[in-house]
Structure formats: C-alpha cells, structure tokens
Amino acid sequence: MAAQSEAKWESVMQNLRDAGCGEDLIRQFVRLWEDGRRREGLNLLGKHRQVLLDRCHAEERRIGCLDYLTYQIENDQI
Numbered sequence: 001m002a003a004q005s006e007a008k009w010e011s012v013m014q015n016l017r018d019a020g021c022g023e024d025l026i027r028q029f030v031r032l033w034e035d036g037r038r039r040e041g042l043n044l045l046g047k048h049r050q051v052l053l054d055r056c057h058a059e060e061r062r063i064g065c066l067d068y069l070t071y072q073i074e075n076d077q078i
Contacts, residue, residue, distance in 0.1 A: 021048055 009030070016026045025048060032041035072078045 016045075019048070020052060 013026055013030070016029065021029070025044065029041050029044055032038070032044065069078075
C-alpha cells in the first residue's frame with residue numbers, strides 16, 4: 001500500500017511540475033497537505049493558477065497589439 005501511495009504522490013508532484021510549479025511550491029504544497037491543511041494547499045495552487053492566467057492574459061494583449069499592427073499595415077494605414 002505504501003508503494004501505491006508513493007506512486008500517487010509522484011504523480012501529483014509530476015503534475016505540479018508540468019503545471020509550472022517550482023520545487024519550493026511543490027514542497028510547500030506537500031507539507032500543507034500532509035499536515036492536514038488541505039484548504040491552504042488548494043489556496044496555494046489557486047494563487048499559482050492566477051499567476052499563470054495573468055501571464056496568459058498579458059500574452060493575449062501582446063498578440064492583440066501585433067494583430068492590430070498587422071491590420072494597419074495590410075490596409076495601408078501606416
């Protein structure tokens with residue numbers, strides 16, 4: 001049973017790495033979870049999600065700027 005539990009935790013940690021979480025954040029999450037502070041662990045993940053979403057929105061704004069510039073160039077507005 002311990003091997004199964006260890007495999008689950010390795011899967012969770014790999015998922016967190018794939019989501020862009022650093023090793024410090026992963027250790028903090030695991031520590032909170034193991035201490036029974038699951039709500040705090042979920043809040044930690046929520047904060048990381050918001051960081052990723054903010055980055056995504058910033059990149060979308062940049063893409064919008066390029067699209068607008070391309071539109072202006074293609075329509076001889078520049």
